[in-house]
Amino acid sequence: DVKVTQSSRYLVKRTGEKVFLECVQDMDHENMFWYRQDPGLGLRLIYFSYDVKMKEKGDIPEGYSVSREKKERFSLILESASTNQTSMYLCASSLPGTGVFEQYFGPGTRLTVT
Amino acid sequence: GQSLEQPSEVTAVEGAIVQINCTYQTSGFYGLSWYQQHDGGAPTFLSYNALDGLEETGRFSSFLSRSDSYGYLLLQELQMKDSASYFCAVMMNSGGYQKVTFGTGTKLQVIP
Numbered sequence: 001d002v003k004v005t006q007s008s009r010y011l012v013k014r015t016g017e018k019v020f021l022e023c024v025q026d027m028d029h030e031n032m033f034w035y036r037q038d039p040g041l042g043l044r045l046i047y048f049s050y051d052v053k054m055k056e057k058g059d060i061p062e063g064y065s066v067s068r069e070k071k072e073r074f075s076l077i078l079e080s081a082s083t084n085q086t087s088m089y090l091c092a093s094s095l096p097g098t099g100v101f102e103q104y105f106g107p108g109t110r111l112t113v114t
Numbered sequence: 115g116q117s118l119e120q121p122s123e124v125t126a127v128e129g130a131i132v133q134i135n136c137t138y139q140t141s142g143f144y145g146l147s148w149y150q151q152h153d154g155g156a157p158t159f160l161s162y163n164a165l166d167g168l169e170e171t172g173r174f175s176s177f178l179s180r181s182d183s184y185g186y187l188l189l190q191e192l193q194m195k196d197s198a199s200y201f202c203a204v205m206m207n208s209g210g211y212q213k214v215t216f217g218t219g220t221k222l223q224v225i226p
Contacts, residue, residue, distance in 0.1 A: 035216075040122070042201060042218035043157070048211075056211060090156065100212045101147045101164075101205045105156040 003027070004106035006091055012112045019078040021109050023091030030096040032074035033103065034058075034066060036087040043090065049074055050096065081113045116140035118217035120202055125223045126192055134187045134220045136202035144205040144212065146178050146185045151219070152198045160187070160200075189222075197224045 007022035025032065031050050035043040035058075045058030047066040055066050063085060067075045074093075078085055088110050092103040118138045126132040136146065145164035149157040163169055163178035163185060175188040189196055199219040206213055 040218060043216040045213070045215070048213070050211065056209075058213075059215070092157075098144060098205070098212055100214050101145055101162045101203075102159045103157075103214065105158070107156050 004091055004093055004104050006089075006106040006109050008109050009107065010110050010112075012114065013078075013081050014114055015082060017078075017081045017113075019081050019111065019113075021076040021078075021089055021091075021111070023074045023076070023106055024072055025074075025091075025093040025104070025106075026072065027093060027104065028071070029093035029104075030071070031094040031100055031103075032068065033092040033094075034064075034074065034076045035090045035092065036060070037090055037108070038087050046076065081111075083113050085111065086113045087111060116204065116206065116215050118202055118204060118215065120200075120217045120220045122218070123221045123223070125225060126189075128192055128194060128224055128226050130192050131188065131190050132192060132222065134189075134200050134202075134222065136185045136187075136217055138183050138185075138202070138204045138217075140204050140206050140215070142207035143180070143183075144207065146176070147203040147205065147214070148174075148176050148187045149201045149203060149216075150198050151201065157201060192224050194224050194226070197222060 034046040049068040091106040148160040151157040161176040178185040203216045
């Protein structure tokens with residue numbers, strides 16, 4: 001059974017803290033993605049990676065960075081958390097190339113920055 | 115850039131048929147996907163159209179017209195469990211990579 005897991009379901013951090021969100025997939029997928037989801041704004045792409053050690057900016061990369069040291073793991077880093085980064089963060093994976101049309105999502109991490 | 119438009123909310127009666135439309139503007143278009151997301155849950159893939167026409171999967175069908183930059187998701191024999199948000203997503207070639215951009219979602223409420 002296809003599985004994408006995220007390290008935390010809920011997370012509360014303080015402004016200025018460095019925050020790590022971890023995502024692991026067991027499907028041997030090349031592609032991995034990080035999105036944030038906010039009411040009325042849908043899913044917005046933060047960063048994506050199509051191979052180990054490869055990363056590309058999505059539509060809203062400001063204030064975030066990522067790391068992909070192993071194929072199965074894709075980490076999202078908030079260098080200095082701010083209140084406007086309070087959101088639901090969703091990780092996804094897919095097969096390569098045009099396989100991106102079918103993405104498998106993790107359960108999400110609801111991050112609150114106070 | 116790219117943009118997608120879909121209605122924010124739709125209400126339909128159990129047993130009826132509902133159509134959720136999606137219009138898009140993008141370059142390098144490959145195809146259109148649909149995802150379902152229940153409250154508190156993760157988005158799950160429903161369907162994908164790369165070519166014009168209708169794709170049917172059980173009670174759900176999806177349609178694409180590339181010339182009109184338009185697609186829709188059709189849900190038949192609506193059930194209460196179909197109450198969820200539905201997202202269209204365009205797949206495109208951007209900067210040499212295949213990327214997906216999601217719409218803002220349509221919240222479907224099925225009423226008895």
